[in-house]
Structures are given as structure tokens and as C-alpha cells.
Amino acid sequence: SRPGGATMKPVDFYRLDGAKKQVEIGDVNIEKPMWAEHGGLDFNGRESWDQWEKFKGMDADAAKKAFCRVYAEAQANKKANFRMY
Numbered sequence: 558s559r560p561g562g563a564t565m566k567p568v569d570f571y572r573l574d575g576a577k578k579q580v581e582i583g584d585v586n587i588e589k590p591m592w593a594e595h596g597g598l599d600f601n602g603r604e605s606w607d608q609w610e611k612f613k614g615m616d617a618d619a620a621k622k623a624f625c626r627v628y629a630e631a632q633a634n635k636k637a638n639f640r641m642y
Contacts, residue, residue, distance in 0.1 A: 563600050568608075569631035575608030576624035584613050 578585075590602030612620055 560598075563597065565600055565604065567631075568604070569627065569634065571604045571608040572611075572627045573624060573631065574605055575610075575612055576620050576627055578609045579612035579615055579620035580617050580624065583617075585610050 585606065587606070589606045590599040593599035593602065612623060615623065
């Protein structure tokens with residue numbers, strides 16, 4: 558849990574999102590978010606950005622393989638069910 562009662566999705570959700578963005582867009586092309594629309598810290602945006610940044614420099618084919626690997630790892634972890642998001 559985060560300050561102010563903010564909740565986060567499982568990290569696998571953000572890892573998959575980062576791999577997907579690397580395939581579709583390429584390297585991170587935006588600044589790391591700081592503030593959410595509601596005025597608090599943007600924990601979801603920041604985590605999403607961090608995970609996308611980890612794929613920096615990876616070409617689309619390698620990012621597709623990384624997406625498949627992350628998906629398989631996430632499926633193996635039944636406790637953190639990212640599919641509900």
C-alpha cells in the first residue's frame with residue numbers, strides 16, 4: 558500500500574505494459590510522471606514508466622519475446638493475478 562491509501566496493481570501488470578509499449582512505441586519518450594490528476598503522487602504512472610524504462614534499447618522482436626517471458630512468469634504466479642486488471 559502507498560501513502561494516502563493508494564493501491565497498486567501487481568508488478569507483472571506494469572512489466573507487461575512496459576514490454577507492450579516497447580514493442581509499439583520503442584524507448585521511453587515521455588518524462589517520468591510525478592502528479593496524478595487528483596493532485597497526489599502518480600504511483601501507477603511512475604511504476605509504469607519505471608518498467609518501460611527497463612526495456613530501453615530493446616528492439617521490437619526482443620521486446621515481443623520479453624513480453625511472452627513476462628506473461629509466462631506472471632501466469633506461474635497465481636497469488637498475484639494481474640488478469641483481473
